[in-house]
Amino acid sequence: MFGLVRSVQVREVQGEVMKLLFLGINYDPEIISIAVYSSGLCDYMARHGVETKVVTAKPYFPHWRVFEGWRGPFWKRRKTESGADVVHCPLYVPRKPTGAKRILHHASFALTAAPVTLWRALVWRPDVVFVIGPSLVAAPVGWLAARIGGAKAWLHVQDFEVEAAFATGLIKEESRTGRAAKAFERWVLRRFDKASSISRPMLDKLRQKEVPEERIYELRNWANLEKVTPIEGVSPMKAELGIETPYVALYSGNLANKQGLEVLPEMARHLAHREDLTLMICGDGPMRDELVNMAEGLSNIRFLPLQPLEKLSDLLGVADVHLLPQIAGAADVMLPSKLTNMLASGRPVLATAHAGTALGDEVEGAGVLTPPGDGKAAAAAVESLLNDPTRRAEFGLTARHRALERWDMDAILGNLHIEFEKLTSRQAALVSAE
Template identity: 45%
Template sequence: MRILIHGINYTPDEIGIPKYTTEMAEWFAARGHQVRVVTAPPYYPAWKVPSAYKSLRKWRETLNKVRIVRSPIYVPDNPTGLKRLLHLTSFAVTSALPTMLIATFWRPHVVMGIAPALTSAPATWMAARLGGSAAWLHIQDFELDAAFEMGLLKGEKSRGIAETIEKWILRRFDRVSTISKKMMEGLERKGVNPKSIRELRNWVDVDAIQPMSEPSPFRAEWKASADDIICLYSGNIANKQGLEIIIDAADQLAEQEHIKFVVCGQGSGHAAFSAQAQSRPNITMLPLQPFEHLNALLNAADIHMLPQKAGAADLVLPSKLTGMLASGRPVVATAEDGSGLAGEVDGCGITTPPEDAKAFAEAIQELADTPALRDTLGKAARAAALARLDVNVILARAEAEFVNISEGAIASSDQTTPSDGSINPPEGR
């Protein structure tokens, strides 16, 4: 097949959405499909374009058999609500023409847009129509809802207009996929035809990320003893993560000298968080680690921390959760009962109410004091990753759906897709 992917983030950006877009493109290319990507220069999560990618020579490149076209983009130093909107709009404008030209002359079988950013979706849809291609939109998070819930965008009238436009865009696509059952329900509420909805979960390479038989070398580097309990957060450091709860929990557990907090990553909120963490001796800050060190990093933890702000648990399903589960360590997450995130963590860790630092600290204390519980939940986490998150099974089913839709078949006749619209692995590997 010929597959064109249109999305704002791609390698060498390392965490979150760019990781999954890159892995999907390269997986399809390795299977013999022709894959092209229209994207922006790397900038995430540092919100700064590396000097190497300011050269015109980097605007077109081929990486691991994937041909990449990069469009110029406005990257703000301080991505506030309005600046973030301008940032997304700049990519929608500059990437529209190359996406439509490639589709018109290359005639891909499938044109897939990755959201965020939804602002680019109209160009994705138009490119598919110009190329006679199937139009597929993949929703990694409900960025519009999240922006209003977290106060980045404000005003009921503005929200109503934005949601009307969003609904119009979503209903144009032949397929709209997202990463959890709860988010599929959200798509239905937004007016998407249920027959067009697919669940395309985020995945993990369960061979690359797995429990280590020996202690992680990071523990020796941190001078952590066998009795020390390492509580790790690794990922984007930004407003929507609600990482201030880690500061509060560290304060509440300050007298428990064997409980140590490690926060690894970067992002728009890094400077503010680091300033707070600096005065806490039980918090260690680390820069974002390269992928080849990720397994050792995740295995250095006794407990993984996954904070989220209130209202975000069904709008975004944190991509970092897949590696946490695959590493075979228990998770302490903040999520409302009945939310999609709570369902994912159920049996693999402990969920506490969002922004409740006392409950968050108590959950960490419980796991720190109960090695048998940590072991049980960690083994369940690894089993969940093997059963639900294997990259090869998930993308093989996505490939079958791509073939199906590119041939014009309707969902009801697709024998490769389960009746619930899922393109995920069955129980077991």
């Protein structure tokens, strides 16, 4: 079907207000992970003169259930404060997301998003259709919308979903499903006018998958440096949360199986002798109950729900050390979105990743690396940091400097806006359908 698209109309794009049609499964009011960057990108563009329309899902993450007040089989439209026009589509959300159920989950979003996306492309005629992966299953919808509407098609890869599914065991690589997933990914990646990702090793992955060099663009995640600032002394939130120990090692974010979170209870066991330390897990997701069971009998580990976004800086400031677990094999196919704000908080990061990986490169000099899955080594690294306040402070300064240097939101999104202008002004757009 996609090969039948032909040119029928010419429209000049220069001299008009730029129009951006965004397609992605995660968006505000979700407050963590990819939703933060999707919402931030669209809000920035809307505030800087780009007419922005969004097609997304009803909010469900990280709890893996649709939020209260959003349930039902209908689409919901709203206007954000920035001026972005957002349509939330219904979708299937599995309570316990297995490999097959995740595929159905993403397919259901592609199905319900398709009529809205294609209609907006046909009637509104955007300049750029910007698609976020995940969900890669919905990417053909965005590509077809761009062809129909005479727009440029841009695919931004936050996670290489197929390789992440292999690494976490959700799909077996040599199974029929695995082979089909690889073929589908390869087909999708090579059809977009522009393909971007968030780190240099992930850009190398695009090259390995035969995306032409001239189509590749580095679009890093960012930290909101106005909202996340280093806290001097003790964060006021520490007392609010009832934490009395001098030190806190913090993990905050989604609790899912692709992150190697099993290492956290193991770390807590190896650190049980440190009565001056609380290991705090702040978040929700499909692995929460399992982690609670694994931590049974440990008095030095606490589980808390996600905290309000307006308290993000205070929450991150509670940490003496940030914990960033990751499974082996995933450090080059995904870069945890939570890393940017960890670094912006001016606290050292302990990541379970190898040197030379995407995650290892970003943490180097701003924290320490230990082998994935090795709770004993991670616990020893935490203890070493707690015993060396000078080293912790040096890592923290480097972390904040790195956030300022590499992850400033205005600089990153300002450059993206310029790239949109370059992409759409190269030639007149050919709008086609047959």
